[in-house]
Amino acid sequence: MNNDTEATYVHDAYETQTIDGEVQYTSQTTPKSSDTTCQVVLHPYVVPIIFIPGIMGSNLVNGEKRVWFPPNAKWGETAHILGTLLFSGVFLGATRRQKQLNPEQTEVSPDGNIYIKKRDIKLSEKEARARGWGTVWWQGYGKILVYLEKYLNDNLINLESADEFKGTEEWKRIVDIDPESTLAKIKELALKWAVEGQQKENSNSNLQCLSQDQFKKMARVSFPVYACGYNWLQSNETSAQKVIEIMQKIKQQYAKSNYPKFLKFIIVSHSMGGLVTRSIIHQGTLDADIGGVIHGVMPSSGAPTVYQRMVNGWEGGIASVIFGSSSKRLTPVLANAPGALQLLPFGNFRNKGKTEWLNIQTKSHSIAMPSAGQDVYEELYKKQGVWWEMINPDFVDPAGILNKKINGKNTSAISFYHDNIDIVRDFHNVISNVFHNNTYAHYASDENHMAFGEVTWIADESNEQVMIVSPEELLTLGSTANNAEIANDPFESSNEETTQSDIEGIQPETEYSASENPYKDNGVRMAQYGNNQTVTFKIVEDPQSPGDGTVCYQSGEDVRAEGRTLKQTFLINGYDHSENYNHPDVQLNTIYCIAKIIDDFVENC
Numbered sequence: 001m002n003n004d005t006e007a008t009y010v011h012d013a014y015e016t017q018t019i020d021g022e023v024q025y026t027s028q029t030t031p032k033s034s035d036t037t038c039q040v041v042l043h044p045y046v047v048p049i050i051f052i053p054g055i056m057g058s059n060l061v062n063g064e065k066r067v068w069f070p071p072n073a074k075w076g077e078t079a080h081i082l083g084t085l086l087f088s089g090v091f092l093g094a095t096r097r098q099k100q101l102n103p104e105q106t107e108v109s110p111d112g113n114i115y116i117k118k119r120d121i122k123l124s125e126k127e128a129r130a131r132g133w134g135t136v137w138w139q140g141y142g143k144i145l146v147y148l149e150k151y152l153n154d155n156l157i158n159l160e161s162a163d164e165f166k167g168t169e170e171w172k173r174i175v176d177i178d179p180e181s182t183l184a185k186i187k188e189l190a191l192k193w194a195v196e197g198q199q200k201e202n203s204n205s206n207l208q209c210l211s212q213d214q215f216k217k218m219a220r221v222s223f224p225v226y227a228c229g230y231n232w233l234q235s236n237e238t239s240a241q242k243v244i245e246i247m248q249k250i251k252q253q254y255a256k257s258n259y260p261k262f263l264k265f266i267i268v269s270h271s272m273g274g275l276v277t278r279s280i281i282h283q284g285t286l287d288a289d290i291g292g293v294i295h296g297v298m299p300s301s302g303a304p305t306v307y308q309r310m311v312n313g314w315e316g317g318i319a320s321v322i323f324g325s326s327s328k329r330l331t332p333v334l335a336n337a338p339g340a341l342q343l344l345p346f347g348n349f350r351n352k353g354k355t356e357w358l359n360i361q362t363k364s365h366s367i368a369m370p371s372a373g374q375d376v377y378e379e380l381y382k383k384q385g386v387w388w389e390m391i392n393p394d395f396v397d398p399a400g401i402l403n404k405k406i407n408g409k410n411t412s413a414i415s416f417y418h419d420n421i422d423i424v425r426d427f428h429n430v431i432s433n434v435f436h437n438n439t440y441a442h443y444a445s446d447e448n449h450m451a452f453g454e455v456t457w458i459a460d461e462s463n464e465q466v467m468i469v470s471p472e473e474l475l476t477l478g479s480t481a482n483n484a485e486i487a488n489d490p491f492e493s494s495n496e497e498t499t500q501s502d503i504e505g506i507q508p509e510t511e512y513s514a515s516e517n518p519y520k521d522n523g524v525r526m527a528q529y530g531n532n533q534t535v536t537f538k539i540v541e542d543p544q545s546p547g548d549g550t551v552c553y554q555s556g557e558d559v560r561a562e563g564r565t566l567k568q569t570f571l572i573n574g575y576d577h578s579e580n581y582n583h584p585d586v587q588l589n590t591i592y593c594i595a596k597i598i599d600d601f602v603e604n605c
């Protein structure tokens with residue numbers, strides 16, 4: 001090594017873990033005329049980061065056929081989107097959709113797209129795929145995977161810095177370097193990570209920058225970033241078991257070598273991935289191996305959005321086309337998918353302190369459900385023969401898959417759906433109060449991204465007022481049909497396939513919006529009262545609760561409910577639900593929380 005530092009260029013090696021868990025360092029090459037020193041920072045410990053995505057965030061195959069590989073583009077790129085969707089087979093009718101998105105026949109695929117720019121991280125695509133990055137939707141999660149890999153490893157330390165603090169610029173935003181700048185940082189972070197007037201006792205009232213000692217602990221650790229896709233159609237309990245198996249294999253890889261020493265995992269979850277994570281915690285298999293958890297926009301106690309979509313179809317955007325823009329197309333998938341149904345509101349869901357979240361209104365009367373003590377699973381999710389039922393039995397089994405299974409226990413297709421609701425209830429009861437003892441979380445309460453904190457049916461009384469005696473009568477009005485007439489679905493045909501000509505002329509920005517979709521059941525129900533009089537109820541399509549466009553603040557803030565012992569929660573606005581981890585404020589908050597977790601179990605420097 002040349003000791004003449006003025007004539008020597010110094011650069012850092014990039015550390016990676018191989019597929020077998022061995023550590024290797026990659027150095028830059030330079031001309032012989034350039035006197036170069038490569039400095040290697042040796043980390044005595046390894047803490048794998050496990051990222052668990054939300055519903056629809058994992059790529060699925062049925063046999064060799066790709067049945068769920070969401071396109072990595074937005075509606076603005078219409079031609080690309082339509083072509084991608086057509087050739088990936090998502091333009092299917094209800095029958096084919098039920099067959100292909102069958103929880104019993106689908107599994108996670110590791111073959112999703114991975115786009116890594118060498119200027120961001122030095123991790124190769126092969127190494128990233130070995131860490132599961134190909135199992136998740138790249139547009140939704142690629143940025144956070146790259147960000148974590150970059151700022152927890154390659155861009156953590158800047159050895160060339162002339163300052164006493166050797167952290168990179170991103171870390172300077174959250175580390176206490178000097179008293180004067182720290183006060184300004186705390187003020188800025190408080191604005192980004194909470195909304196004025198909504199700070200709570202266990203939120204950011206004690207928000208502090210990281211100390212330099214806490215940062216130094218980070219420098220002692222290597223953080224390989226993994227993604228664990230899962231079959232979101234299956235029960236989240238089953239998904240948790242499979243993620244546990246993956247984590248056990250990862251630990252075994254690092255156990256082959258004494259250096260660096262495996263310490264613990266840190267789990268970072270998005271949306272429904274938080275429910276999977278809480279099931280992992282409940283199962284207890286990895287109790288000694290999980291150092292902490294970070295939940296992002298988790299529907300902690302479920303989401304009324306699920307009921308809304310069941311009766312009204314998926315509202316707007318790519319998901320409406322892919323998943324089902326009508327109740328007829330959506331029901332065969334969701335009704336047969338325990339994992340998706342587990343996003344329904346829990347029995348402990350609270351809407352502004354109340355249990356009720358489903359409203360029925362006329363000009364003279366109104367009633368809300370579920371009332372305190374009411375069994376939401378039996379008296380709402382399973383309820384049949386009422387005009388406001390969540391599930392139309394005629395839509396559950398268009399492919400006849402369930403009818404072939406009918407036996408002494410299950411006497412009809414709808415009975416299999418009832419079994420799934422039993423699975424939902426058991427899962428909710430088990431995890432409703434389960435959180436890791438070193439948990440951090442963030443959610444949104446954004447008026448620019450409204451969500452369904454409640455669902456409302458309103459009577460159309462434009463011609464005649466509904467004359468009933470009591471609010472309770474609204475629940476028992478006779479049903480004239482399971483659903484109002486549904487406009488023809490262009491993706492239904494005699495052979496259940498769709499050709500290029502079938503989709504020509506479709507304008508996604510208009511025909512798949514929440515209010516102007518001619519191909520879906522618009523949430524209209526007919527009911528009888530009095531002397532064979534009829535009334536039309538329409539579901540309110542405009543969400544009324546601040547949130548992130550999918551998860552309402554009521555469910556997001558359940559992590560703060562009485563009795564919860566989370567270390568810290570944050571209210572971060574400014575994004576749509578699926579874009580949560582693409583937001584820079586969320587990304588910075590994530591590495592901040594990881595550093596706080598590390599402080600709890602890494603020994604002092």
